[in-house]
Amino acid sequence: MFNGFRIAMTWVHTWFGLVLGFVLMVCFFFGALSVFDREIDRWAIPETRFEPQPMPSFDRLLLPVLEQQLSPDEQEYAANMPKLHDAGKGPMTPRLELPVDEYWAYTTHRDPVLAAGGGFRVPHPKDPTLENHIHGRVTIDPRSGTVLRDDALKIGSDWFYPLHYKLQWEWKDLGYWIVGLAAFSMLAALVTGVIIHRKIFREFFTFRPWKQTQRSALDLHNMTGVVALPFHFFFSFTGLVIFASFFYFPLSHTLLKPLHDQHAVLEAQRAGLPYERAGVAVPMASVDAMVREAKRRWAARDMAGEVGFLTVTHVGDANSFVSIYRAGSDRVSLVGEGIHFKASTGEVQYEDPPRAAVSEINEFLTGLHLQHFEHWLLRWLYVLGGLLGAVCIATGFVFFVEKRKRQHAKMGGQGSRVVDALAVTTVTGMVIAAVGMLVANRLLPIDLPGKGDWEKWVFWAVWALTMAHAFWRSAPVAQGRLNPAWCEQCWALGVLAIAAVLLNWVTTGDHLIKTVFTDTYWAVAGVDLSLLGCALIAFWVGRKLMRPTTYEKNAVNRALALHE
Amino acid sequence: MEQAQADKNNSAIRPVLFCECLEKDGIVRRVAAALLGGYAFTWGFTALGTTCLVALGMGYAEAEVAMLLLAFLIFLIVFLWAFAAVRIDRVWKVLGGGAVLMTVMAWVMQHLLLH
Numbered sequence: 001m002f003n004g005f006r007i008a009m010t011w012v013h014t015w016f017g018l019v020l021g022f023v024l025m026v027c028f029f030f031g032a033l034s035v036f037d038r039e040i041d042r043w044a045i046p047e048t049r050f051e052p053q054p055m056p057s058f059d060r061l062l063l064p065v066l067e068q069q070l071s072p073d074e075q076e077y078a079a080n081m082p083k084l085h086d087a088g089k090g091p092m093t094p095r096l097e098l099p100v101d102e103y104w105a106y107t108t109h110r111d112p113v114l115a116a117g118g119g120f121r122v123p124h125p126k127d128p129t130l131e132n133h134i135h136g137r138v139t140i141d142p143r144s145g146t147v148l149r150d151d152a153l154k155i156g157s158d159w160f161y162p163l164h165y166k167l168q169w170e171w172k173d174l175g176y177w178i179v180g181l182a183a184f185s186m187l188a189a190l191v192t193g194v195i196i197h198r199k200i201f202r203e204f205f206t207f208r209p210w211k212q213t214q215r216s217a218l219d220l221h222n223m224t225g226v227v228a229l230p231f232h233f234f235f236s237f238t239g240l241v242i243f244a245s246f247f248y249f250p251l252s253h254t255l256l257k258p259l260h261d262q263h264a265v266l267e268a269q270r271a272g273l274p275y276e277r278a279g280v281a282v283p284m285a286s287v288d289a290m291v292r293e294a295k296r297r298w299a300a301r302d303m304a305g306e307v308g309f310l311t312v313t314h315v316g317d318a319n320s321f322v323s324i325y326r327a328g329s330d331r332v333s334l335v336g337e338g339i340h341f342k343a344s345t346g347e348v349q350y351e352d353p354p355r356a357a358v359s360e361i362n363e364f365l366t367g368l369h370l371q372h373f374e375h376w377l378l379r380w381l382y383v384l385g386g387l388l389g390a391v392c393i394a395t396g397f398v399f400f401v402e403k404r405k406r407q408h409a410k411m412g413g414q415g416s417r418v419v420d421a422l423a424v425t426t427v428t429g430m431v432i433a434a435v436g437m438l439v440a441n442r443l444l445p446i447d448l449p450g451k452g453d454w455e456k457w458v459f460w461a462v463w464a465l466t467m468a469h470a471f472w473r474s475a476p477v478a479q480g481r482l483n484p485a486w487c488e489q490c491w492a493l494g495v496l497a498i499a500a501v502l503l504n505w506v507t508t509g510d511h512l513i514k515t516v517f518t519d520t521y522w523a524v525a526g527v528d529l530s531l532l533g534c535a536l537i538a539f540w541v542g543r544k545l546m547r548p549t550t551y552e553k554n555a556v557n558r559a560l561a562l563h564e
Numbered sequence: 565m566e567q568a569q570a571d572k573n574n575s576a577i578r579p580v581l582f583c584e585c586l587e588k589d590g591i592v593r594r595v596a597a598a599l600l601g602g603y604a605f606t607w608g609f610t611a612l613g614t615t616c617l618v619a620l621g622m623g624y625a626e627a628e629v630a631m632l633l634l635a636f637l638i639f640l641i642v643f644l645w646a647f648a649a650v651r652i653d654r655v656w657k658v659l660g661g662g663a664v665l666m667t668v669m670a671w672v673m674q675h676l677l678l679h
Contacts, residue, residue: 008647011591181599187640237636244632252628255611255667259674263624356623358630365633 006196013192016185018400018419021393023167023182025426028393030164031235032386033156033434035371035379038110039523040156044441046508048141048148049524050112055105055307055327056142058287062116065140066103069147071096072120072134081122084132089124098134099123101277103312109329109374110523113148114140118315153452155437159459165239176247179239186236193225214402217395224392231385232392238369241362271350273340274319282318285346293348294324294339301337305329309336312343321349329374333360334367390427397423401477409480417477421470421485428489428538429466435496435531436462442503482545490542497535501528590652598646601659606639608666615673 033040042049056062077095085092098120105116117137125132139148153159162168169175207219225232245252252260268275291307298305308327314320320343325336338352355363367373371382397419405416440458444451466489473485504524505511515525610631617627646655 005648009644012644012647184636184639184643187636188643191640191644240636241632244635245628249607249610249632249635251607251611251614252624255670256614256628256674258678259615259618260624260628262678263618267623267625356626358622358626358633362629362633 009192009195013189013196014400017189017393017396020182020185021396022422022426023178024186024393025390025430026167027164027179027182027239028386028389029430030160030434032383032390034161034164035382035386036523036526037154037156037161038108039526040160041154042112042521042523043504043527044155044438045148045152046510047152048113049508049510049521050143052110052112053107053114053142055107055291055310056114056140056145058105058291058310060288061142061145062105062114062140063103063287065138065145065147066100066116066118070100070103070116070118070136070138072098072136077134080134084122084125084130084134086124086126093123095134100315101133101313103315104310106309107142108308108327108372109306112141114142116140151450151452153441153455155441155455159437159456160434165243173247176243180243180248183236183239186232187240190225190229190233190236194229197222212402214399217398217402221392221395221399224388224395228385228388228392232389234365235369235385235389238365242366242369271340273321273350274314276319277314278318280318281316282320282344284312284316284320284322284343287312287322287343290322290341290346291324293341293346297339297348297351298326298337303330303337314343318344320344328367328372332367332373333363334370334372335363394423394427397427405477406480409478412478414478417474417483420477420483421467421474424470424474424483424485424489425463425467428486428493429463429470431534432466432489432493432496433459433463435493435500435534438500438531439496439503442500442507487542487545490538490545494535494538494542497531497538501531501535504528593652594647597652597655597659598643601656601663602639602643602646604663605642605659605666606635608663608670609638610635611670612666612673615670615677619673619677 072095074095077098081092081095100118101121102119103116104118105114107114115137116139117135119131119133119135122132122134138150139152139154140146141148159168165179166173166175167178169178207223208216240248287310291310294307295304303326305326306329307324308329309325311323312320313323322341322343323338324341325338328334328336335355336352339348340350341347342349371379401416401420401423404413405420408414408416437455437459440455444454448454469489470483470485473488474483477483501512510521510524512525512528515521515528613631613634614624614627617630618624622630642659646659649655
């Protein structure tokens with residue numbers, strides 16, 4: 001079969017692109033939404049609609065909250081405690097009596113609320129060399145120290161964002177692997193795409209929307225693929241690199257573990273930060289004073305900044321230390337310039353050394369993907385790039401179907417019908433599921449127990465429904481015609497998106513005139529305006545799909561002329 | 565005449581069918597060689613590269629990052645080659661053999677570095 005290089009490359013492009021394209025749609029679309037995950041959180045949790053706050057005082061505000069209101073997560077306790085605990089050494093410690101070993105707090109320049117948490121020690125572990133922590137986390141209003149309800153789902157940062165890199169498929173980490181394979185296929189599809197299309201520069205300027213669907217779909221596919229080629233390649237590549245050492249090539253945990261551990265021990269000795277507890281209880285000095293010292297040292301290095309991330313290790317022990325990291329709002333590389341203090345005295349124990357060239361490159365690349373820095377124009381360009389990627393993949397599906405459906409119709413094949421229904425599911429269906437989740441977020445009563453879980457169920461249910469609808473309506477494709485589900489789902493999407501904006505107004509009083517003009521709050525206004533934009537596009541496409549295309553009209557005219 | 569033109573168009577854009585390849589050349593074997601063989605080869609390459617860089621005096625973390633940045637590009641090249649190569653048995657020899665050889669060499673190298 002592979003008697004020609006180009007044919008082989010075309011095969012790879014077509015089939016890997018098709019099979020993993022459905023996953024790539026999820027990655028690109030929800031990746032694009034993740035750029036504004038914090039803003040979507042504000043929309044979904046109205047009580048957090050206020051300005052971003054700096055890291056609050058640890059001594060006065062955070063520590064009391066963490067000491068009194070943080071507890072090990074129930075589900076994690078149930079799942080991991082029996083695995084970590086050594087029954088031979090004593091009875092299993094009840095969940096609320098586990099001693100705390102670690103605290104952390106994290107914020108960015110876009111966060112009004114603060115994420116904080118801790119690790120609780122398992123007193124009698126089976127394997128003492130492991131971390132042996134049961135974790136807990138809280139979301140805190142840094143102005144008052146109030147803890148937010150833990151079932152208020154952060155739809156942006158805890159649902160859309162992880163969806164784009166692990167599909168929320170936790171079992172055996174399979175989600176990461178499927179996304180990894182999809183990202184790798186994207187790299188392969190980009191290279192093979194360039195090989196297939198020799199006349200790449202000419203095609204870049206070619207778009208013939210008046211031609212038949214197959215032709216214009218291909219034009220759009222080529223254009224969106226080429227115009228953002230570096231973007232697509234970069235994000236697929238860095239996405240793979242970010243998870244490589246954990247999942248895709250975990251050399252340090254397997255084959256090269258001895259070498260890795262030897263270097264890790266040497267590194268730890270150089271840093272002098274104790275790995276284990278001393279077992280002697282010692283109170284903690286003022287963390288606020290340590291924060292002041294860290295800021296002074298950053299300023300002395302000509303990189304004054306705010307605290308983004310703070311951890312306390314071995315809480316309450318003689319070996320306890322506090323690590324303070326800079327917020328990365330003003331640089332691409334995601335580096336913290338960590339400064340570590342001895343918790344009992346508050347003196348500096350260790351400063352992270354400058355990084356070598358390779359790490360510099362790596363942190364620049366991954367930092368550019370994760371985009372924690374402050375640059376609103378670039379943020380919107382990321383959204384545009386992500387959506388262009390989604391258009392590129394979607395038009396690939398359309399081209400695949402258009403190219404084959406008449407032939408399949410002649411031969412009685414069902415292949416293009418199935419692909420078309422799956423395309424409907426991952427194009428309009430996926431957006432409907434996302435918007436449907438936002439609608440559910442505004443409709444479900446605020447005091448409903450487990451509200452976040454209900455929202456997740458709505459998301460999956462709506463998506464499954466769009467899939468059922470797409471297959472149910474797919475019969476015309478097998479006769480070489482268009483699936484009416486495309487058009488119908490466009491209308492449904494438009495209506496849902498408008499409904500989301502109206503529901504936000506009704507339930508919170510935040511309408512667009514308020515959030516744009518009188519009491520400007522761009523996070524919510526941006527989500528509302530994007531929803532309106534989405535509705536407009538959906539209605540426009542829905543209307544277009546209701547009419548026969550120019551090509552079809554011409555075909556009818558030709559047939560009539562012949563007849564006469 | 566219009567019909568002839570349409571037929572000609574049709575053959576020019578004739579799609580590559582999945583089943584066609586499946587029957588004629590064992591496409592499953594090609595995909596397996598590209599994905600599994602390519603992955604194993606890349607694994608060995610990354611491991612060997614890391615140990616070599618450490619042997620040359622680079623820090624472990626640094627060496628690992630350097631190799632992981634290269635890994636997906638290497639994987640991409642051998643993956644595409646597995647489809648482009650004329651003979652599948654040669655693909656398996658190079659990728660499988662390379663994977664085993666480099667992994668063993670990395671393991672030996674690590675042993676030498678540790679002692």
